[in-house]
Structure formats: C-alpha cells, structure tokens
Amino acid sequence: MFDFENRVVMVTGGGQGIGAATATLFGEQGANVVVTDVVEEREAVGEAVEDAGGSALVRELDVTDYEQAQSVVKDTVDEFGRVDVLVNNAGIFPTAGVDEMTPEDWQRVIDINLTGTFNCTKAVLPVMRDQEYGRIVNISSASGGKIGWSGELSHYAASKGGVVGFTRSAAIDLGPDGITMNAIVPGMIDTGAAEEVSTDEEIQGAVNMTPVGRQGDPDELAAAIVYLASEPAAFVTGESLVVDGGITLV
Numbered sequence: 656m657f658d659f660e661n662r663v664v665m666v667t668g669g670g671q672g673i674g675a676a677t678a679t680l681f682g683e684q685g686a687n688v689v690v691t692d693v694v695e696e697r698e699a700v701g702e703a704v705e706d707a708g709g710s711a712l713v714r715e716l717d718v719t720d721y722e723q724a725q726s727v728v729k730d731t732v733d734e735f736g737r738v739d740v741l742v743n744n745a746g747i748f749p750t751a752g753v754d755e756m757t758p759e760d761w762q763r764v765i766d767i768n769l770t771g772t773f774n775c776t777k778a779v780l781p782v783m784r785d786q787e788y789g790r791i792v793n794i795s796s797a798s799g800g801k802i803g804w805s806g807e808l809s810h811y812a813a814s815k816g817g818v819v820g821f822t823r824s825a826a827i828d829l830g831p832d833g834i835t836m837n838a839i840v841p842g843m844i845d846t847g848a849a850e851e852v853s854t855d856e857e858i859q860g861a862v863n864m865t866p867v868g869r870q871g872d873p874d875e876l877a878a879a880i881v882y883l884a885s886e887p888a889a890f891v892t893g894e895s896l897v898v899d900g901g902i903t904l905v
C-alpha cells in the first residue's frame with residue numbers, strides 16, 4: 656500500500672532504538688534513507704537499511720546545530736535529489752526533580768528535544784516547499800501532556816509538550832504547500848531507554864497499567880511513522896497519534 660520507491664527519508668537519532676527501527680523499516684519499503692545521529696552506531700544502521708533493500712546515506716548530525724542540519728540536507732539533495740520525509744526522532748530523557756535540575760540541565764533537554772525538531776524542520780523546508788511535497792513526523796511522548804509519568808521528567812515533559820504545540824501550529828503553515836506535519840505520542844517502548852531512567856519495579860508498574868500488558872516494540876512505532884510519512888496520509892496533519900498500548904486511557 657505504501658510506495659517509498661524513490662522517496663527520500665531523513666531520520667534524526669537514527670543510530671539506535673526507535674530511530675534505527677524506523678530507518679530500517681523505510682529501507683524495507685525501498686526508500687533512500689539518510690541515517691543521522693551523534694553516535695557511530697549510525698553506520699551499522701546504514702548497512703541494515705541497505706541489507707533491507709533501501710539505499711543509505713549516513714551522516715553525523717547533532718540536531719542542536721542548525722548549520723550542520725543544513726549541510727546534511729544539502730548532502731541529501733546532492734545524493735538523492737530531494738527530501739520527502741523528515742522524522743524528528745532524536746531525544747534525550749535524563750531525570751531530575753525540579754529542585755535539583757540546573758538551568759543547564761533544563762536547557763539541554765529543550766535544545767535537543769524541542770529546538771532540534773525546529774532546526775531540522777527549518778533545514779528541510781526550502782526543499783519541501785520547492786517540491787510542494789513533504790511529510791514531517793515528530794516524536795513526542797505520552798509524558799508531554801497525556802500522563803504525568805514521573806516527577807523527575809518535567810524538562811522532558813515540557814519539551815515533548817512543546818513538540819505537540821509546534822506540530823499543530825506549523826501544520827497550518829505548511830499545509831498549503833503539500834507538506835504535512837504530525838506527531839507520534841509513544842508510551843513505553845522497549846528500546847532499553849526506560850531502563851536507564853526507571854527501576855525494574857517502575858517499569859513493571861507501568862506494564863501492569865498498560866491494557867495490552869507489555870512495553871511497545873520499536874517496530875510498532877516505526878510502522879506508525881511509516882503510515883504518517885506515506886502519500887495516502889496526505890489528509891492527516893497537525894495530529895498526534897498515540898501509540899501506547901492504552902496506558903493513557905486508564
């Protein structure tokens with residue numbers, strides 16, 4: 656149903672977890688995938704994309720660096736001729752209560768999770784506007800407004816709530832040029848990331864509260880991203896698609 660032959664997909668934070676699963680799934684759809692990240696693992700993901708049947712371009716990209724984002728977009732256009740899809744996935748989730756959190760801690764989370772989303776969007780927009788076609792998918796979080804989750808994630812929650820607000824307003828701006836922007840709102844996804852910020856008891860508690868009774872798989876997130884990035888999703892914009900096994904229902 657979804658044809659990504661000759662489509663060009665740029666994924667941020669593509670070196671591991673949800674970003675790696677997403678890049679690989681786009682590869683399976685025959686897309687040209689630009690795998691970007693700050694970590695070296697991006698190279699192995701580029702190989703996985705090619706093994707899956709896609710073409711890969713691998714680039715270092717720190718999403719806080721707008722000029723680097725512009726340079727990666729230029730390389731992408733030089734290599735593949737266009738940019739059809741941007742997946743703003745790069746993110747960090749350190750924990751700290753409001754009292755312990757330093758202004759630098761706060762700023763770093765906002766810079767990567769929220770400003771990084773803006774930087775990469777702004778970098779691809781001239782190309783997408785010229786093409787009169789684009790799909791931008793931003794990864795938010797259930798903690799960005801659907802659920803409190805933890806008292807030690809307020810900077811993270813603020814950044815992810817910001818992503819939803821950015822998505823709704825920017826979608827209005829982009830729509831007339833054939834560009835959609837949507838957000839994905841994941842619950843707990845089994846990338847190992849939750850283990851870094853939560854105890855086993857906390858994770859099991861969240862699983863117990865999840866109607867489907869387990870964490871999500873990165874491939875399940877990737878499938879939702881591929882849908883929003885597809886041509887047939889043209890009439891969906893400014894939306895937040897919750898992919899959480901139902902945890903925010905209860």
Ligand SMILES: NC(=O)c1ccc[n+]([C@@H]2O[C@H](COP(=O)([O-])OP(=O)(O)OC[C@H]3O[C@@H](n4cnc5c(N)ncnc54)[C@H](O)[C@@H]3O)[C@@H](O)[C@H]2O)c1
Nearest residue numbers: 668670671672673717718744745746796841843844846848
């Ligand atoms: N795993 C979950 O349960 C979950 C839940 C809700 C939302 N999310 C969101 O999904 C996204 C992916 O999460 P994940 O679980 O795969 O995490 P992950 O840590 O496995 O992957 C995140 C990637 O972002 C990269 N990254 C970090 N800082 C960067 C920067 N400055 N520039 C570019 N890349 C950078 C990391 O190197 C890493 O490869 C994040 O935005 C996260 O907030 C995850």
